[in-house]
Amino acid sequence: MAIARYEPWSLLHQLHRELDRVREGGNGEGSTATAEWAPAVDIKEAPDRFILQADLPGVKPEEIDISMEDGVLTVKGEKKTEATIDKEGYKRVERTYGSFYRRFSLPDTANPDGISAKSNHGVLEIVIPKREAVQPKKINVTSADK
Numbered sequence: 001m002a003i004a005r006y007e008p009w010s011l012l013h014q015l016h017r018e019l020d021r022v023r024e025g026g027n028g029e030g031s032t033a034t035a036e037w038a039p040a041v042d043i044k045e046a047p048d049r050f051i052l053q054a055d056l057p058g059v060k061p062e063e064i065d066i067s068m069e070d071g072v073l074t075v076k077g078e079k080k081t082e083a084t085i086d087k088e089g090y091k092r093v094e095r096t097y098g099s100f101y102r103r104f105s106l107p108d109t110a111n112p113d114g115i116s117a118k119s120n121h122g123v124l125e126i127v128i129p130k131r132e133a134v135q136p137k138k139i140n141v142t143s144a145d146k
Helices: 010-024
Strands: 041-045 049-055 064-069 072-077 100-103 117-120 125-129
Touching: 041 100, 064 117, 072 125
Parallel strands: none
Antiparallel strands: 041 049, 049 125, 064 072, 072 100, 117 125
């Protein structure tokens, strides 16, 4: 008797990805639907910046491509597969490998010129500073009597 992991939603998720790929035209780039996997991402807003953190274990910093165009931040790359071992007629691979692709629309308050990124222990952190708010200029009224 073989023991198999029960994943009731895997077929539904696979169908959803396939429908997204067809709707996008299958052009290879354009959404997470065309990627083999999508890293988990947290986005936090601070008073002076946005912070995006993505889980990319096993991905070297030089294999991550980050670009900014027309208010859209794109993060893409590939997690290389490791050698898997066949043992006693079964094979088990639960970790995700392959290319990833994520796009994020940034608000108008984001300053694309100051974006920075660093990777630490498999977590990519992208810091997007906010533009300085345009403050109304105070005009002092002086007396003409001087």
